[in-house]
Amino acid sequence: MSPTSQLPPTPDFDAIETAARDAAATAARGDVFTLIGQMSYSWSNNESLLVYFIMLLLRCDRASALIVFGTLNTSRARVDLVQRLARVKLADRALSGELKRLMARFESGTRLRNDLLHAMFTVNEAGEITQTHAMRLEERAKGLRFGAAKPMDGARIEAIRHEIQAMNELNRDLWRFLPGLEAHLRTVEARGPRPGA
Template sequence: MVLTQLPPKPDFEALAASAPATADRRTQILALIGNLVSSWSNNESLFIYVLMILMRTDPASAALTFATLNTTRARLDLIQRLAKITIKDKSLDRSLSKIIERFNETTHVRNEFNHCMYIVDAGGQITHTQSMRIVQTKNSLHFGETKPMDEVRLKGMVKTIKDMTRINRDIWDFLPRLENHLRPASTATP
């Protein structure tokens, strides 16, 4: 007998037959994941306008700079460094730092659901996620953490989506403040 470390192959016919009974729950989970992803993407994209203002350039040039940096971390690092040399108002600088900090917190949740394997039971219900990260402890190295897709987790997703919505509104409120701060004194609005 050959031993394997692979999980058992799902019974795809049985899953297909029983999946309609769990469709509502699966749809709810997939809708939450979709909301997480689209809300996060919209928020990340708004940082193009922060970059545009900090660089005192046009939207296309800011988008080109933004897209050239291939990670969110690199994009936000550039924004934070530009802010340090550009923003003279400490309150405004703190506002930007707080927005970025809150965005990074939501990024962890988005990444958790964007970079995992979804585990389903025999009825096709999503029961757990399996992280794609390697977890290293003092004495071992193992494949990522498994977490249940229970009500607590779903409520956490809803909370994160609400947090992302608030971040989106806060970025929109921040943009004109930043723009006004960096306008030459002769053209700044009161």
């Protein structure tokens, strides 16, 4: 008796590819791929701006900030650096609070971006993307959970569209924030070091 395989059944690729050639299925998949591309584009533009936060907070040139940015190989590490530097460099509570809110908005977009880019996609017989399976472990009170599935339905598509818009608005807000951060840090530098610093 042969052992039962733990693998899922191999997809019927020929049937899926034939169905995917259908104009409606192709358009639906194209819409999902376009949204994922737009999400990635908007998120990347925001992450890239962290270079300027690092440059201002470390009081270094752009090349040095790019080296620090590139050396930290995750967005989480880059955000952590910006937040930690802000704790010791920003004397203005309002400015510090706004920076925290901006970083929280970026992290919200990061969660959705990671959810889409680090997932396995399930396709039905018609070639339509029906759901995603997260390719990460989640620690829960009752143990570990792997591969949480989420439907790629109208509500999820709308949530992705909403987050793309939020990422685009965040980009404008980051650009608006940077000149104020620069001015504040120049003022602090002109005053000299704080006693005990």
